[in-house]
Amino acid sequence: MNQLSTARTLGRRDVLRGAAAMAAAGTVVLTLRPAHATPEKTAEVMGKLIGGKTAKEGRVTLTMPQIAENGNTVPLTVSVESPMTEKDYVKAVHILADGNPEPAVATFGFTPQAGKAEISTRMRMAKTQNIWAVAEMSDGSAWMAKTEVKVTIGGCGG
């Protein structure tokens, strides 16, 4: 009740002053936000992770929701087509995010004992962006999948 009556007595000038103050505060908040990675930066990080090789599209399946309401915890599953034998197995799976402050999210190292090249985890997403899953095989080849996830509320803090 008290707040309502205050609002009613606010004059046009007060409102304008308030808006200006808010705009100024907004600028400060924006400059404090961490810089985000770009697809180029992410490709560079990926290149380093897989030793300068180029990853081809295929063999990797990345399962994620198309829309994540809460960027703090977005589930993902990566599975890779591989027999997982001593001769032919997945050595590592890298997960990258091209719009997070740091593109590298996680690296999982496998052994032939896995039996199945699949991993599930939960990640943070600062904003709508592409998530990349890259698999390094024992024969030296690298494969990848990419998917766009829309984020309603970002999950990296400000």
Place this chain on the structure above:
Amino acid sequence: MAKARIRLPSSAKKGEVIEIKTLVNHAMESGQRKDSAGNVIPRKILNKMTATFNGKEVLNATLHPGISANPYISFFTKVEESGTFEFTWTDDDGTVTKETADITVG
């Protein structure tokens, strides 16, 4: 100290591929957040996880701040014999959290 939870079957057939689910209670402070006074909250995450079976490596993971709080990781392994899984998580400050789980294979 982080608290870890493990879920896997207590028994399996020889050569069966089983799923192992792990979850650790940990804030995974990203180092990107600021407190109310505008100071950066220092990064503190579990940066490494390993799983071994009877001393042999099954999985290793390098985790970055992009992994959610209370990190959840599920993966698979083929079991050929009874034994013990050992899981470790290493914190940025060097603290190591350990957890073990047994399986009977027959």
